[in-house]
Amino acid sequence: MGQTLLQKVWDAHTVRRLPTGQTQLFIGLHLVHEVTSPQAFDMIKARGWRVAFPNRTFATVDHIVPTANRQRPFLDTMAEAMMSSLERNCAEHGIPLYNIGSEHQGIVHVIGPELGLTQPGMTIACGDSHTSTHGAFGAVAFGIGTSQVRDVLASQCLALEPLKVRRIEVTGRLAPGVYAKDVILEIIRRLGVKGGAGYAYEYAGPAVDRMTMDERMTICNMSIEGAARVGYVNPDETTFAFLKGRAFAPQGAQFEAATKYWRSRASDADARYDDRVVIDGDQLEPTVTWGINPGQSVGVSGALPDPRAASKDDRAGIEEALQFMGFDAGQRIAGTRIDVAFIGSCTNSRLSDLREAARVVRGHRVAPNVKALVVPGSEGVRQAAEREGLHEIFQQAGFEWRGAGCSMCLAMNPDRLERRQVCASSSNRNFKGRQGSPTGRTLLMSPAMVAAAAIAGEVVDVRTRLADVEVTA
Numbered sequence: 001m002g003q004t005l006l007q008k009v010w011d012a013h014t015v016r017r018l019p020t021g022q023t024q025l026f027i028g029l030h031l032v033h034e035v036t037s038p039q040a041f042d043m044i045k046a047r048g049w050r051v052a053f054p055n056r057t058f059a060t061v062d063h064i065v066p067t068a069n070r071q072r073p074f075l076d077t078m079a080e081a082m083m084s085s086l087e088r089n090c091a092e093h094g095i096p097l098y099n100i101g102s103e104h105q106g107i108v109h110v111i112g113p114e115l116g117l118t119q120p121g122m123t124i125a126c127g128d129s130h131t132s133t134h135g136a137f138g139a140v141a142f143g144i145g146t147s148q149v150r151d152v153l154a155s156q157c158l159a160l161e162p163l164k165v166r167r168i169e170v171t172g173r174l175a176p177g178v179y180a181k182d183v184i185l186e187i188i189r190r191l192g193v194k195g196g197a198g199y200a201y202e203y204a205g206p207a208v209d210r211m212t213m214d215e216r217m218t219i220c221n222m223s224i225e226g227a228a229r230v231g232y233v234n235p236d237e238t239t240f241a242f243l244k245g246r247a248f249a250p251q252g253a254q255f256e257a258a259t260k261y262w263r264s265r266a267s268d269a270d271a272r273y274d275d276r277v278v279i280d281g282d283q284l285e286p287t288v289t290w291g292i293n294p295g296q297s298v299g300v301s302g303a304l305p306d307p308r309a310a311s312k313d314d315r316a317g318i319e320e321a322l323q324f325m326g327f328d329a330g331q332r333i334a335g336t337r338i339d340v341a342f343i344g345s346c347t348n349s350r351l352s353d354l355r356e357a358a359r360v361v362r363g364h365r366v367a368p369n370v371k372a373l374v375v376p377g378s379e380g381v382r383q384a385a386e387r388e389g390l391h392e393i394f395q396q397a398g399f400e401w402r403g404a405g406c407s408m409c410l411a412m413n414p415d416r417l418e419r420r421q422v423c424a425s426s427s428n429r430n431f432k433g434r435q436g437s438p439t440g441r442t443l444l445m446s447p448a449m450v451a452a453a454a455i456a457g458e459v460v461d462v463r464t465r466l467a468d469v470e471v472t473a
């Protein structure tokens, strides 16, 4: 019987089985940022410990950094304290820090792959829920809490429960205007926001095989929104081509040797899975969330559910979401007025996301009364986009063009919703209060859909806009 990638990577990194039934797993790469690390560093300092593997630890600043005015000290004294703390801790322990001003500063899940730090067959940990992003490379990547950040700093190990594996095959071919974001929103809608508990999600099938690394990262990024502990795609030629020449990827003959090893990490053809799910990619359309969790979504041509027709288990959740969002049962999602359009976050702020959004925006103006901003995932993405002139397309349309960071994904910085504003967002969470206002409302969608909504001032089907692009090109 063959093995899955998860089993192979797990076994290769097992230090020992613990009496609790957990596995002590060695972590190949630890990514650190300013928000979840200060307390963890304090805890190891209080015990007189040092960081066990500073050469396997890399830091950046993303969550609290302002994306407009980055002058230090920050006006927000708590943000300034977090920044200073990370700077001090990195200097003290010899950890590389991609700080403001570095061409590699950016969202931790964007810069890891960009630098070639993220590689197939690795175990990766980071104090952020969306660490699953790195699974796109065939790594097993865990989002961890502050006490686990302490554990990894001190020992480079984590104590983890064993996982089952669910293989999710996406068949067919995505239509123009349908993106990886729509695929993962459909998966979460279908399997539920708790459906992945205890599982690793292995994404596969022809539609995933055809995806770029950026698209695979979008899918793996949101695994956690379906409660999967990790999500991954088996490494293939697309993975290797992405990594070739990156700063921390093996070079020359070592790259060829690494490729051979990486290929061997992929799940075997006869691997046994605990569950299998098939999603028909041909049937997908652009998808928009209407509720207060990422599983509450609908195709752009569809209507919101009626709680009276829902199962007893789902009824209360639908009622609560409709009430919070100010929507009526049966209402169509298209035509929902928006106040803010946000293109950014570790889900959808990479160069290909910005290119696709710019394609929709080119030659148009942002609707009056809509505040629109583009926040590249990293300074590397920002610079590459500027070399292509994408910033000019956005700025001419009326978008604000910002520096790299998490921005309005979770609003721990000056980018926030106000009052009851509705935001078309390319991020990953639509929880109550997520974007800074306790009553603000988030509609998750692909970056191209956000761009189309920004221009129209309301939710529209981006496929109609793309048709427009073809005609006028």
Ligand code: SF4
Pocket (backbone or CB within 6 Å): 062, 063, 107, 108, 109, 128, 129, 130, 345, 346, 347, 405, 406, 409, 410, 428
């Ligand atoms: S963009 Fe959002 S989800 Fe991603 S790392 Fe930043 S805060 Fe977390």
